[in-house]
Amino acid sequence: MRHTAVLALGGNALTPPDQDGAWERQRANAVPLARAAAALLRAGWRVAISHGNGPQVGALALQQEEAGSGVAAQPLFAVGAMTQGQIGSLLALALDEVCGGGVSVVSVVTHVVVADAPGGAMPTKPIGPFYPRERALELAGERGWAVVDDAGRGWRRVVASPEPLDIVEAGAVRDLVEGGHLVIACGGGGIPVTRREGRLEGVEAVVDKDLAAWRLAVELEAGVLALVTGVDCVCLDHGTPGQRAITEMSVAESDELARAGHFPPGSMGPKVAAARRFVRDGGELAVITSAEHVLEAVEGRHGTRIVAGTGTATASA
Amino acid sequence: MRHTAVLALGGNALTPPDQDGAWERQRANAVPLARAAAALLRAGWRVAISHGNGPQVGALALQQEEAGSGVAAQPLFAVGAMTQGQIGSLLALALDEVCGGGVSVVSVVTHVVVADAPGGAMPTKPIGPFYPRERALELAGERGWAVVDDAGRGWRRVVASPEPLDIVEAGAVRDLVEGGHLVIACGGGGIPVTRREGRLEGVEAVVDKDLAAWRLAVELEAGVLALVTGVDCVCLDHGTPGQRAITEMSVAESDELARAGHFPPGSMGPKVAAARRFVRDGGELAVITSAEHVLEAVEGRHGTRIVAGTGTATASA
Numbered sequence: 354m355r356h357t358a359v360l361a362l363g364g365n366a367l368t369p370p371d372q373d374g375a376w377e378r379q380r381a382n383a384v385p386l387a388r389a390a391a392a393l394l395r396a397g398w399r400v401a402i403s404h405g406n407g408p409q410v411g412a413l414a415l416q417q418e419e420a421g422s423g424v425a426a427q428p429l430f431a432v433g434a435m436t437q438g439q440i441g442s443l444l445a446l447a448l449d450e451v452c453g454g455g456v457s458v459v460s461v462v463t464h465v466v467v468a469d470a471p472g473g474a475m476p477t478k479p480i481g482p483f484y485p486r487e488r489a490l491e492l493a494g495e496r497g498w499a500v501v502d503d504a505g506r507g508w509r510r511v512v513a514s515p516e517p518l519d520i521v522e523a524g525a526v527r528d529l530v531e532g533g534h535l536v537i538a539c540g541g542g543g544i545p546v547t548r549r550e551g552r553l554e555g556v557e558a559v560v561d562k563d564l565a566a567w568r569l570a571v572e573l574e575a576g577v578l579a580l581v582t583g584v585d586c587v588c589l590d591h592g593t594p595g596q597r598a599i600t601e602m603s604v605a606e607s608d609e610l611a612r613a614g615h616f617p618p619g620s621m622g623p624k625v626a627a628a629r630r631f632v633r634d635g636g637e638l639a640v641i642t643s644a645e646h647v648l649e650a651v652e653g654r655h656g657t658r659i660v661a662g663t664g665t666a667t668a669s670a
Numbered sequence: 671m672r673h674t675a676v677l678a679l680g681g682n683a684l685t686p687p688d689q690d691g692a693w694e695r696q697r698a699n700a701v702p703l704a705r706a707a708a709a710l711l712r713a714g715w716r717v718a719i720s721h722g723n724g725p726q727v728g729a730l731a732l733q734q735e736e737a738g739s740g741v742a743a744q745p746l747f748a749v750g751a752m753t754q755g756q757i758g759s760l761l762a763l764a765l766d767e768v769c770g771g772g773v774s775v776v777s778v779v780t781h782v783v784v785a786d787a788p789g790g791a792m793p794t795k796p797i798g799p800f801y802p803r804e805r806a807l808e809l810a811g812e813r814g815w816a817v818v819d820d821a822g823r824g825w826r827r828v829v830a831s832p833e834p835l836d837i838v839e840a841g842a843v844r845d846l847v848e849g850g851h852l853v854i855a856c857g858g859g860g861i862p863v864t865r866r867e868g869r870l871e872g873v874e875a876v877v878d879k880d881l882a883a884w885r886l887a888v889e890l891e892a893g894v895l896a897l898v899t900g901v902d903c904v905c906l907d908h909g910t911p912g913q914r915a916i917t918e919m920s921v922a923e924s925d926e927l928a929r930a931g932h933f934p935p936g937s938m939g940p941k942v943a944a945a946r947r948f949v950r951d952g953g954e955l956a957v958i959t960s961a962e963h964v965l966e967a968v969e970g971r972h973g974t975r976i977v978a979g980t981g982t983a984t985a986s987a
Contacts, residue, residue, distance in 0.1 A: 375742040376872075413752070416737035424729035424799060425692040431756055435730070438755030439748055441779040442861050449838075450869045459842035462758040462777035462854075482741060521766075525776035525851050532845045537779075544759050552767045555693075 357399040357530060357575040358651055361566035361627070362386050363582060364405030364541070366644070367440065370483050370506055374412050376443070383447035389581060389647035390535065391451045396648055398577075399530050403569055404444060405562040406436040406541030411481015411510060413439075418496065429512060430544050430555035437462050437540035444537050457534045463522045464553065465543025465560050465568065467515035478514035478559045479619055483507030504620055513558040517543060517565045521553070523572040530573055539565040563627035571634050577651050578631040578639045580624040585643045587625065587657040589615055601658040604629050628659040637661075674716040674847060674892040675968055678883035678944070679703050680899060681722030681858070683961070684757065687800050687823060691729050693760070700764035706898060706964035707852065708768045713965055715894075716847050720886055721761060722879040723753040723858030728798015728827060730756075735813065746829060747861050747872035754779050754857035761854050774851045780839045781870065782860025782877050782885065784832035795831035795876045796936055800824030821937055830875040834860060834882045838870070840889040847890055856882040880944035888951050894968050895948040895956045897941040902960045904942065904974040906932055918975040921946050945976040954978075 367382045368374040393400050410433050417426040427435070441460025448458045476499040484492065489500040489508030503509045520526070526538045542560030546553040563580055570578040587599045589610070602610070607629045616622040621641075628639030640647075642656025650656030684699045685691040710717050727750050734743040744752070758777025765775045793816040801809065806817040806825030820826045837843070843855045859877030863870040880897055887895040904916045906927070919927070924946045933939040938958075945956030959966075959973025967973030 373740060373742045376744050376748050412739075412741035415739045415741055416733045416743075419738050420733035420736040422729075422732045422736055422799070423690060424732055425690045426733075427693050427756065431693050431759065434755040434759035435752035436755065438751040438753065438758070438779055438857075439744065441755070442748065442751035442781065445779065445781065445838075446863070446870050446872075454865075454868065457839075457841050459839050460779035462755055462762065462779065464759065464762065482739070521762075522774075522776050524774050525846055525849075528846065528849045528851070529842060532842075534842050534845070540755075546763070548771075551771065553763050555763070 356397065357401065357573050358393050358577040358579055359566055359570035359573065359575045360390055360400060360402045360647065361563050361578070361580045362402060362404040364407045364409055364440070364562070366581070366583070367443070368408035374408055379443055380447060383444055384451060385644045386581065387444065387447040387451040389644045390448060392648040393651065394452065394456060394535065398651070399533070401526065401530050401536045401538055401569060401573060401575070402444065403539040403562055403566040404440055404537065404541070406433065406440060406559070407480050409436045409440060410541055410559055415481060428555060429557045429559070430546070433541045433559060434462060434544045437544065441537050441540050448535060458537070459529060459534050460537040460540070461522055461526055461529070463520060463526070463538045463540065463543045464546045465517045465539060465565055466519040466521060467517060467545045467547060467556055467558065467560060469547040469549070476511040476513050477618065478561060479503045479509040479511050480559055481510050483509055504617060514561050515545060515556065515558050517560050517568045520568055520572050521546065526569070527573055539569050561623045563623040567627040567630050570631050570636060576637045578628065578636055579647050579651055580628060580639065580641045581644050581647060582624060582641060583643065585646055585656060587621060587641050599657045601660060603660060603662055604632050607659055625659070632659050632661050673714065674718065674890050675710050675894040675896055676883055676887040676890060676892045677707055677717060677719045677964065678880050678895070678897045679719060679721040681724045681726055681757070681879070683898070683900070684760070685725035691725055696760055697764060700761055701768060702961045703898065704761065704764040704768040706961045707765060709965040710968065711769065711773060711852065715968070716850070718843065718847050718853045718855060718886060718890060718892070719761065720856040720879055720883040721757055721854065721858070723750065723757060723876070724797050726753045726757060727858055727876055732798060745872060746874045746876070747863070750858045750876060751779065751861045754861065758854050758857050765852060775854070776846060776851050777854040777857070778839055778843055778846070780837060780843070780855045780857065780860045781863045782834040782856060782882055783836040783838060784834060784862045784864060784873055784875065784877060786864040786866070787832060793828040793830050794935065795878060796820045796826040796828050797876055798827050800826055821934060831878050832862060832873065832875050834877050834885045837885055837889055838863070843886070844890055856886050878940045880940040884944040884948050887948050887953060893954045895945065895953055896964050896968055897945060897956065897958045898961050898964060899941060899958060900960065902963055902973060904933070904938060904958050916974045918977060920977060920979055921949050924976055942976070949976050949978050
């Protein structure tokens with residue numbers, strides 16, 4: 354399915370740090386994301402979408418913990434499943450609107466098999482609201498959270514984020530994409546599960562959605578993986594006077610720049626890693642860009658392209 | 671797709687009134703339901719499953735309302751969407767276990783178009799926990815809920831429950847069922863939406879899952895609709911010394927008995943209504959039975975059969 358594009362959308366694009374996650378706000382924020390997918394469809398691409406859920410899973414986990422009514426709080430992977438329903442519905446409604454109702458959009462509840470780490474993996478994935486340092490440390494004490502300073506924007510809870518190995522519903526998603534449906538899958542990185550004695554068991558974690566999108570793109574044998582973010586392209590020395598935009602980089606170059614610390618974890622790091630893995634696994638093109646420029650980026654006229662071959666001199670495919 | 675069976679499972683079967691909805695309990699309660707579907711699959715049926723969400727959507731709505739952290743509570747239809755992710759995942763994991771991993775199970779986030787009632791429909795659908803009468807009236811005052819005595823089992827919040835007219839994702843579900851996937855759809859009756867000026871808008875309601883299963887069965891041109899409940903068959907004068915089991919009834923008979931008040935709203939009423947509508951719309955057989963007896967009931971050896979034709983003397987198809 355070479356003419357298939359997988360889009361990875363951020364949960365922060367639906368709920369930025371300065372918003373409280375009201376449904377109507379998220380719905381409005383979904384429109385530019387839906388337009389990106391619609392532009393690809395109009396240009397003849399088959400499209401599958403994955404999305405993040407950091408703010409949403411954090412909010413819902415908080416609501417579960419704080420309720421006083423004696424109804425049982427659900428485990429983190431089940432809360433992740435809830436956000437697949439919530440955001441999957443919201444994106445489907447936005448896509449229906451933007452595509453004028455003429456496209457079959459379908460959100461699939463998706464499980465992702467992750468490596469089984471006895472005792473749990475290191476907490477690295479920030480979820481939920483931002484707190485002042487003092488409040489974050491207080492919550493860490495009260496609730497047993499791990500907390501970190503998230504890229505200087507404030508303190509957040511962090512949870513384990515194991516590697517995605519396999520997508521349980523890959524066959525169904527593939528059939529739907531081949532059948533011409535626009536599919537939303539691997540929401541929030543997928544519901545993390547591991548197989549123990551023949552039984553799929555939930556794992557208390559949130560998988561990185563860019564890495565889940567990489568797995569999805571590989572499973573679908575997609576031609577393009579587009580990692581959508583708040584900026585138009587990847588920059589070196591981002592936010593400094595010496596900032597330079599990267600138009601194209603090879604797998605080897607991206608690897609080198611990553612090792613030199615150019616792509617911070619939790620923001621550009623996983624996007625570049627997902628792009629690199631996709632191209633290394635035989636994908637034709639990975640692009641990192643903003644929602645506004647997805648079609649141009651997929652067509653090689655915008656964003657940052659990660660390609661096979663030897664470097665920035667690589668011609669467009 | 672004559673050899674397709676649609677199963678409607680109750681949300682109460684996962685969380686009975688005396689349980690608090692802990693995930694592991696719901697997961698354990700899902701096993702007999704999953705076994706019913708697995709038995710049909712082994713007998714050569716294609717299967718689609720819909721499920722209720724009364725306890726789950728009520729619990730989650732409470733958790734949303736009661737949280738004190740300043741994250742926005744989501745509207746009821748979005749909370750319904752969340753329960754599709756939660757229960758869709760839980761049932762998929764139980765089915766994977768029971769079917770030994772050899773079956774492709776997929777949960778689809780499903781929207782159901784409902785009639786647009788200006789000012790909202792009458793609240794008739796009980797959701798969430800049971801309360802003593804005094805506490806229910808207190809909550810009604812505090813939170814603007816409508817509350818009712820739910821079949822003598824306690825007081826509950828009730829919400830609007832409009833008629834399902836159309837399933838937005840019907841084409842995708844049909845493609846999946848035809849492709850041999852076991853599909854979970856229309857969870858919690860489907861996410862209720864209405865089309866206004868070309869845009870699908872959420873409706874503050876919970877659709878009856880038995881009626882949604884009827885729509886799903888019609889859309890799939892299923893041969894059988896099986897409405898799974900806590901009892902083995904429909905009874906007249908249920909719970910009295912004169913109680914009689916119904917083995918078979920025609921559409922006309924079921925209509926007559928319903929009008930005579932034999933099937934209470936919120937329990938057997940919607941099941942018999944869904945069964946009657948399915949057969950009236952050309953469905954071959956509708957059965958009402960317990961999870962243990964689904965295959966036997968579908969094969970005409972158990973439960974209550976609602977059939978076309980003239981009455982209890984109707985031979986098995």
